[in-house]
Amino acid sequence: MKTPSPSDASPKTLFEKVWETHQIQAETDAAPALVYIDLHLIHEVTSPQAFTALEQRGLTVRRPDRVFGTLDHSTPTTPRAPGSKPIYINAAAKKQVETLEDNCRRHGIRLAGWDSPDRGIVHVIGPELGLTQPGMTIVCGDSHTSTHGAFGALAFGIGTTEVGHVLATQALLQSKPKTMRVTVDGRLPHGVGGKDLILAIIAELGAGGASGHVIEYAGEAIEALSMEERMTVCNMSIEAGARAGMIAPDATTFAWLEGRKYAPKGAAWEAAKQRWSQLKSDADAQFDAEVRLDGSKLAPMVTWGDSPDMAAPIDASVPRAPEGPAAEALAYMGFKAGEALMGETIDAVFIGSCTNARLSDLREAAAVIAGRHVKPGVRMLVVPGSEAVKRQAEAEGLDAIFRTAGADWREPGCSMCIAMNGDSGLAGERIVSTSNRNFAGRQGRGVRTVLASPATAAASAIAGAIADPRRILEASHAQ
Ligand SMILES: CC(C)[C@H](C(=O)O)[C@@H](O)C(=O)O
Numbered sequence: 359m360k361t362p363s364p365s366d367a368s369p370k371t372l373f374e375k376v377w378e379t380h381q382i383q384a385e386t387d388a389a390p391a392l393v394y395i396d397l398h399l400i401h402e403v404t405s406p407q408a409f410t411a412l413e414q415r416g417l418t419v420r421r422p423d424r425v426f427g428t429l430d431h432s433t434p435t436t437p438r439a440p441g442s443k444p445i446y447i448n449a450a451a452k453k454q455v456e457t458l459e460d461n462c463r464r465h466g467i468r469l470a471g472w473d474s475p476d477r478g479i480v481h482v483i484g485p486e487l488g489l490t491q492p493g494m495t496i497v498c499g500d501s502h503t504s505t506h507g508a509f510g511a512l513a514f515g516i517g518t519t520e521v522g523h524v525l526a527t528q529a530l531l532q533s534k535p536k537t538m539r540v541t542v543d544g545r546l547p548h549g550v551g552g553k554d555l556i557l558a559i560i561a562e563l564g565a566g567g568a569s570g571h572v573i574e575y576a577g578e579a580i581e582a583l584s585m586e587e588r589m590t591v592c593n594m595s596i597e598a599g600a601r602a603g604m605i606a607p608d609a610t611t612f613a614w615l616e617g618r619k620y621a622p623k624g625a626a627w628e629a630a631k632q633r634w635s636q637l638k639s640d641a642d643a644q645f646d647a648e649v650r651l652d653g654s655k656l657a658p659m660v661t662w663g664d665s666p667d668m669a670a671p672i673d674a675s676v677p678r679a680p681e682g683p684a685a686e687a688l689a690y691m692g693f694k695a696g697e698a699l700m701g702e703t704i705d706a707v708f709i710g711s712c713t714n715a716r717l718s719d720l721r722e723a724a725a726v727i728a729g730r731h732v733k734p735g736v737r738m739l740v741v742p743g744s745e746a747v748k749r750q751a752e753a754e755g756l757d758a759i760f761r762t763a764g765a766d767w768r769e770p771g772c773s774m775c776i777a778m779n780g781d782s783g784l785a786g787e788r789i790v791s792t793s794n795r796n797f798a799g800r801q802g803r804g805v806r807t808v809l810a811s812p813a814t815a816a817a818s819a820i821a822g823a824i825a826d827p828r829r830i831l832e833a834s835h836a837q
């Protein structure tokens with residue numbers, strides 16, 4: 359990777375720095391820019407047709423060493439005996455997985471397959487394995503690729519046709535996005551975390567508010583976030599319409615990455631850190647849009663509708679006089695206009711997904727639920743984001759905490775986030791979910807999804823209704 363030349367003195371944003379070092383050819387009136395891609399992540403849903411297209415044209419994978427695959431969306435999460443075959447929900451799911459296994463074998467691509475200790479949700483394992491690094495361009499046929507921007511990478515989702523282009527050329531035609539800075543001042547109050555913050559940001563921007571832009575998150579509250587929370591924030595950038603989300607790498611980033619499987623080692627690590635330290639927006643850099651929020655005023659957030667921007671503080675009410683989409687959303691969710699969110703009954707809780715299924719998320723939920731019980735009649739599913747998260751969680755006894763509380767502890771995968779693998783709710787059920795999308799039918803036909811943080815989801819499981827985790831956290835603290 360080239361470093362920007364020091365003679366080019368005009369102030370630049372973090373995004374511009376990464377873009378410029380990867381641009382092979384600038385945008386013209388006739389064509390978008392051509393951008394080099396450092397890392398291409400693939401999963402079973404959006405890659406099969408891309409490989410087929412490649413083979414039909416007699417092409418090979420240009421840089422198999424820059425591609426990495428995993429199995430996540432269509433994989434069952436029910437525990438299986440070591441060495442036994444997974445039981446898929448249907449023939450289509452089985453075929454997707456087997457096709458990816460076959461394509462990776464034939465093209466010499468690394469795959470975190472069924473027997474790999476590295477398998478997991480694509481956006482969980484990329485960072486975890488140190489494949490995701492600051493300053494990289496990263497793509498995946500998946501909208502939540504924005505997650506990797508938490509490390510100061512330019513990471514975005516692409517379509518299946520583009521997956522084929524990147525496999526064939528390791529480059530991508532892309533029009534240059536605009537830039538937006540979201541500055542969050544102050545410190546988040548106790549009991550308010552990264553998930554609450556991003557739900558508040560999306561509610562502020564609107565579902566299409568950042569369309570065509572790459573968001574850079576900055577400010578005191580962002581700097582104070584853990585790496586996992588930064589990933590949660592960047593993960594949901596797409597839900598505000600953004601092309602990507604980015605956070606400048608710092609000591610938190612470096613400490614998190616050091617020693618990971620594919621991270622540079624020894625002298626190469628020191629050199630990388632030097633290089634990565636330049637990856638921040640210059641003081642006078644201009645953004646196309648600027649948004650500012652006070653983080654110290656935030657509360658735990660939950661969604662009340664069928665779009666992630668329909669979110670409100672947990673102690674608020676749903677809209678009093680809804681019209682249009684808000685009225686339709688309330689009807690879908692089974693909420694009456696003006697009702698308080700807290701106390702609304704629920705049927706199930708899902709802790710999982712690339713938004714909130716990392717170790718810290720499971721710890722957060724476990725801290726709330728430890729010594730308590732899931733309300734009788736409520737189902738709770740806890741699905742770790744990766745094999746590594748599962749191992750670590752089990753090593754510290756989190757699985758036992760969840761099981762004792764009455765929750766179901768599962769194998770890693772996307773699971774009920776998208777319900778492609780058979781983990782789904784029933785029509786009319788209301789589910790508090792730590793995932794990122796509450797679209798109608800996302801977790802099963804007619805299912806009503808309430809997005810929330812792991813702490814809020816756990817508190818709600820205990821209450822059998824939407825509940826404020828701060829009350830439990832305070833009570834535990836006082837004991
Ligand atoms: C299946 C996949 C293409 C999809 C995405 O692009 O994001 C999924 O991961 C999702 O979260 O909706």
Ligand code: SF4
Pocket residue numbers: 430431479480481500502711712713771772775776793794
């Ligand atoms: S966990 Fe959900 S959001 Fe993330 S990649 Fe899987 S389906 Fe998409």
